[in-house]
Amino acid sequence: MSKTKEYSNGEVTIVWKPNLCIHSTNCIKGLPEVFDMNKRPWINADGSTSDKIINQVRKCPSGALSFYMNTKKQKGEQNMSNVKVDLMENGPILVNGKIELKNSKGEAIPCENTVALCRCGGSKNKPFCDGTHNTNGFKE
Ligand code: SF4
Numbered sequence: 182m183s184k185t186k187e188y189s190n191g192e193v194t195i196v197w198k199p200n201l202c203i204h205s206t207n208c209i210k211g212l213p214e215v216f217d218m219n220k221r222p223w224i225n226a227d228g229s230t231s232d233k234i235i236n237q238v239r240k241c242p243s244g245a246l247s248f249y250m251n252t253k254k255q256k257g258e259q260n261m262s263n264v265k266v267d268l269m270e271n272g273p274i275l276v277n278g279k280i281e282l283k284n285s286k287g288e289a290i291p292c293e294n295t296v297a298l299c300r301c302g303g304s305k306n307k308p309f310c311d312g313t314h315n316t317n318g319f320k321e
């Protein structure tokens with residue numbers, strides 16, 4: 182099953198689900214003080230302000246990063262009634278909004294409010310994208 186790790190600065194907790202990462206590197210480029218692949222652990226929740234962390238986490242296209250406020254113990258993910266679907270150029274289908282995802286047998290697949298679904302056929306974590314489209318020459 183999917184792994185989950187959490188990193189907190191006492192105010193906000195960053196939730197990291199590596200299986201959902203599509204390696205867009207948005208987080209690393211956008212807030213390198215917090216997200217740095219060359220460091221262990223690679224997420225340093227004390228590296229910036231809670232506001233900047235929340236802002237950056239919301240830009241994660243795959244749902245691999247999410248957060249909750251420690252005080253409210255509530256998921257800080259978007260609560261959208263509308264579902265938005267975008268095709269990423271040469272990459273996955275990005276779905277944003279609350280959806281029910283089922284496999285071919287009609288069984289529910291747990292998912293976040295933001296998911297990236299494989300469009301190239303190469304992911305080893307289907308139906309989710311795992312970043313393989315970056316290396317298998319998928320163009321569309
Ligand atoms: S998918 Fe999310 S967690 Fe993965 S690199 Fe991109 S922004 Fe970071």
Ligand code: FES
Pocket residue numbers: 203272273274298299300301302303304309310311312313314315
């Ligand atoms: S679209 Fe990303 S692995 Fe297939």
